[in-house]
């Protein structure tokens with residue numbers, strides 16, 4: 001017998017209307033490019049699927065220079081030159097990454113010298129003159145530019161939309177955003193809430209947000225949910241993987257709860273998760289690992305405090321109260337519910353950005369680029385100024 005409450009059924013039905021259309025993606029050919037040895041399958045997948053989209057939009061808008069924003073180690077930039085012959089300017093705030101991108105060029109792409117340039121630049125909305133100067137210095141005047149960025153994290157993708165909207169020579173844009181929950185925050189002391197200068201960024205969303213007082217609940221947890229794994233990924237987990245995931249969530253929740261009672265928050269020092277599937281074994285393994293992998297921080301101080309034995313005892317006590325079938329079932333149901341909500345939350349964030357560009361008179365859409373199970377942040381914002 002189906003015990004699902006009618007209100008939940010209606011809610012899930014409403015959610016379906018809010019999902020983006022399920023676009024299919026191109027199959028990619030088997031890649032055996034020795035220059036990509038040493039980079040993850042995920043990254044290879046992403047650059048092989050994003051590069052043809054950039055090529056398509058550059059051809060459509062007659063762009064002859066691509067600016068790869070937040071270019072990291074330069075894999076996308078090199079691919080764009082190697083496969084399509086574009087000149088590329090990679091802009092990156094990390095000096096170390098710029099150096100490594102040039103090392104890769106020397107080792108694998110020596111023919112791209114002079115055509116693919118990397119430059120250290122922290123990009124914000126005031127970077128217009130710096131970007132113009134770099135284009136002119138390295139590639140000359142009157143270039144028609146396409147902005148791109150693979151995993152332009154946090155505020156960076158909104159900054160890029162703002163630059164696209166104000167720079168006349170930038171005719172196209174294909175950018176894949178990520179880490180929505182890391183966008184900058186501002187404290188609204190009067191209402192005791194956090195606000196985001198870049199969310200919502202469009203007037204279209206800002207108005208209903210204000211009317212519905214959305215800032216009260218569309219906070220960091222909402223943005224965090226928007227960049228979790230999708231329902232496809234959740235559904236593809238094996239029974240063992242699901243169990244491990246749920247236990248991991250419970251352990252983390254206990255850590256946060258006990259820390260909160262001590263006016264602290266946990267800070268991860270390194271990534272390492274125990275692999276046992278038995279709940280008791282896994283919890284003890286988690287506790288053993290905790291003092292080496294996490295510290296406690298009592299905000300607003302930045303001084304960390306080690307996780308000690310009394311703290312671990314409190315976690316054990318908490319675990320004994322929640323390690324019940326009922327609690328585990330609840331965690332499973334809530335996690336599944338989160339997985340259903342994820343795509344809608346992400347859609348709100350993306351729609352806001354699309355509307356921001358459209359409000360400025362340019363065409364903009366969202367296109368699915370990658371396979372969600374390989375690369376969960378699979379959407380690109382595609383915009384152009386053709387015929388304007």
Ligand SMILES: C[S@@+](CC[C@H](N)C(=O)[O-])C[C@H]1O[C@@H](n2cnc3c(N)ncnc32)[C@H](O)[C@@H]1O
Nearest residue numbers: 070071072092093094121122123150151153156
């Ligand atoms: C998630 S990484 C992606 C790197 C690369 N595009 C890739 O996919 O391999 C984001 C990159 O953007 C850079 N970045 C972030 N904010 C930036 C900013 N405001 N200006 C320049 N670079 C920035 C970071 O240093 C980092 O290398």
